[in-house]
Amino acid sequence: MKTRRRRKKTTACALLLAVSLLAAGCGSAGSDQGDDHPALPAGEVEKLYQANCLACHGQDLAGGVGPNLQQVGQRLTAARIAEQITSGGKQMPAFKKRLTEAETEGLAKWLASQPDG
Numbered sequence: 001m002k003t004r005r006r007r008k009k010t011t012a013c014a015l016l017l018a019v020s021l022l023a024a025g026c027g028s029a030g031s032d033q034g035d036d037h038p039a040l041p042a043g044e045v046e047k048l049y050q051a052n053c054l055a056c057h058g059q060d061l062a063g064g065v066g067p068n069l070q071q072v073g074q075r076l077t078a079a080r081i082a083e084q085i086t087s088g089g090k091q092m093p094a095f096k097k098r099l100t101e102a103e104t105e106g107l108a109k110w111l112a113s114q115p116d117g
């Protein structure tokens with residue numbers, strides 16, 4: 001009797017531990033403040049574009065010093081665009097130090113999903 005009870009308790013403890021571990025895992029993944037991939041506020045991406053990219057890629061992504069980006073989503077994936085932003089190109093500067101990962105990702109996804117793309 002005594003032994004059985006103890007075994008039960010151990011199982012319960014293990015279960016509790018598993019559940020709390022799971023909860024902790026979910027908590028950090030789904031947290032609003034998680035630094036992993038916080039969503040950018042609406043309009044933020046356009047502001048980032050205007051501040052960092054417009055000078056070369058033009059009003060409405062029409063191009064200038066840099067190529068037209070209106071249909072860049074047809075040529076490049078969001079991941080590839082993010083890479084271009086982070087590391088730059090032959091003439092394009094790298095934005096690794098000027099944009100956060102979330103900002104870069106937001107810009108990349110926004111560009112990849114342009115309506116004209």
Ligand code: HEC
Nearest residue numbers: 052053056065066067081084085089090091092093095107
């Ligand atoms: C100093 C000018 C300049 C700035 C600022 C600039 N770019 Fe560029 N960008 C270029 C040039 C030039 C190219 C093409 C040649 C190369 O890779 O350097 C290019 C290429 C790209 C490409 C690849 C396009 C293709 O069709 O292959 C993407 C995507 C891009 N830029 C996005 C951005 C974003 C987003 C920003 C702002 C964070 C930005 N660029 C800022 C000059 C610039």
